[in-house]
Amino acid sequence: MTHKFSILVVDDEFIVRDSLSKWFTQDGYKVGVAENAAQALKLMNEGPWDIIFIDIKMPGMDGLELQKRIKEIDPNAIIIIITAFASVDSAVQALKEGAYDYITKPVDPDYLSHLVKNALKQKKLTDENIKLREHVSELVMGEELIGESPQIKKVIELAKTVAPTNTTVMIRGESGTGKELVARLIHAHSPRRYFPFISVNCGAVPDTLLESELFGHEKGAFTDALYRRKGKFELADGGTIFLDEVGTISLKMQIQLLRVLETKQFTRIGGNEIITSDFRVICATNSDLEQAVKEGRFREDLYYRLNVFTIFIPPLRERRSDIPLIAKYYLEKYATMMHKPITEISPEAMDILIRYDWPGNVRELKNAIERAMVLAKPPAIRPQDLPIQLIEEEQPENETLEAVEKAHILKILNKTNWNITQSAKILGIDRVTLYNKIEKYNLKRNRVA
């Protein structure tokens, strides 16, 4: 069990190196010895060492200096100072500079045994903690922003630049562009990443409930308030609160929100206790806030409070080069989830994906791939599996009235998904006339994917 741990003994006295080395070897540790600081620093390349015993008095670089150098190389190394009674003061100095403990020669074997066991226990906990933190970071990252286009790279760069600060961020972009993903990216790269990321969709919660959702309520604050409930601002303490669709909140709530953003203090509904919470605000909107301010629907002071640093996410149609990457990402994801051996998207289907305008952006593309995966037969997604319609702008074959009429009728038919009644109405002709024209021009429903 103890084989995985390693101990380095740095002492100029052979007898100390030798006896400690034998002692720890019998305990099953990997043991290294160095007779001076230079040798020890060289051995650091063979590490990491879990525990490093350093003699405080050595010719050349002394133990205190060596401790500093080692901490620069491996801040997590556990250092135990070896000292004689005469240099206990230096040992105390070493403790102040981060040594785990010190032993005075000769040391009680029982004490040494417990010291090493405790040090390793701490080391194990520290290592576990580091691993967990890394794991948490991975979890916080969740789904990633996919793309290689300059536009999305710029978004990621901006998000990472603003992340370490406490600045309020406003994320703008059409629905489905991944505003929450950008917010999570900012949180994941901020010092707040070990604390909660709380997401509130302001547009999805009725105004009456939003107040309780954000600030919480005390038991009995209103008819259905049977229990006390913490609000999102309180839950986001130490972390980040993401206010999605912030443009939809009422003027009354805007005043309350402004107050909380400025003071970081609030009370739960029906309560008197003032709650202080340390949160960072990231908000998102796809509405024209500037217009809303002009029209008096959105408070100007709140607008300036929120609009400190803006990140604009371009719609998918403006970064078509990312479509194959995103499509393949979701293809692999759903293939694993659905246990379907579908490994590719046919070139024809990919062509449609790239040329489609994606008004619902990445969310729509994701849903399209999911649906196609259900219908598709291995090994590939084909055009007929896609739930989207690609409407071609039919160009007249020439400038004659007949050619222009043919192209226009086809365009309207495609637009209405070949709904004859609707098309006839748009064209201002009756259904029979339309059927005749379809027959005359030999029109076929051929580009519906």
Added chain:
Amino acid sequence: MTLTKPCKILIVPIYPVDLELVLTLPSQLREIFKCDVLLDNTNHLNLLSAYDSSREQFNSTKIISILLEKFKNFNGKVLGVISIDLFIPVLTYVFGEAQLKGKVSIVSTFRLNEITYGFPENKKLTAERLLKEAVHELGHNFGLLHCENYLCVMHSSTSVEEVDIKTASFCDECYKKLFGQISTEFNDHHNGE
């Protein structure tokens, strides 16, 4: 697991020593290690170079060197038994010391004896502790490391209380390693002959 011809263990009582305690060892060690256990009767070693007057203790590493030199022609393991307090330079005391995968080990009855802790002498208890420490050090000679099983004789003990908790037997894992080791050493000796 039995061996047709196991290697030998030589017990060397070193003056000052309680011979009565030493005499309890051979038969038990023979049973545990399933090999020949001999008792040395030269009984004289000059330990002056191992004595540290400032600590009033004997350096066990130095005694091991003396034993190694004296029994350099002996083909087996050598276990020294003594009744004085032992130390290695960096530690205040040791119950014993062994050369890992080596030839020589030493155990002291000094800190295994209840008298050291101000209690009346208990020979039976001291003999039990001595057996455990002798088996432990010989285990190191045969290449065994400390074991985390607190009942195994190879569990590291830095106090008599811990010695009392463990048994004089090897856990299954150490047992397998030990007899693999004895078997290998036996074959090596045979091949060399």
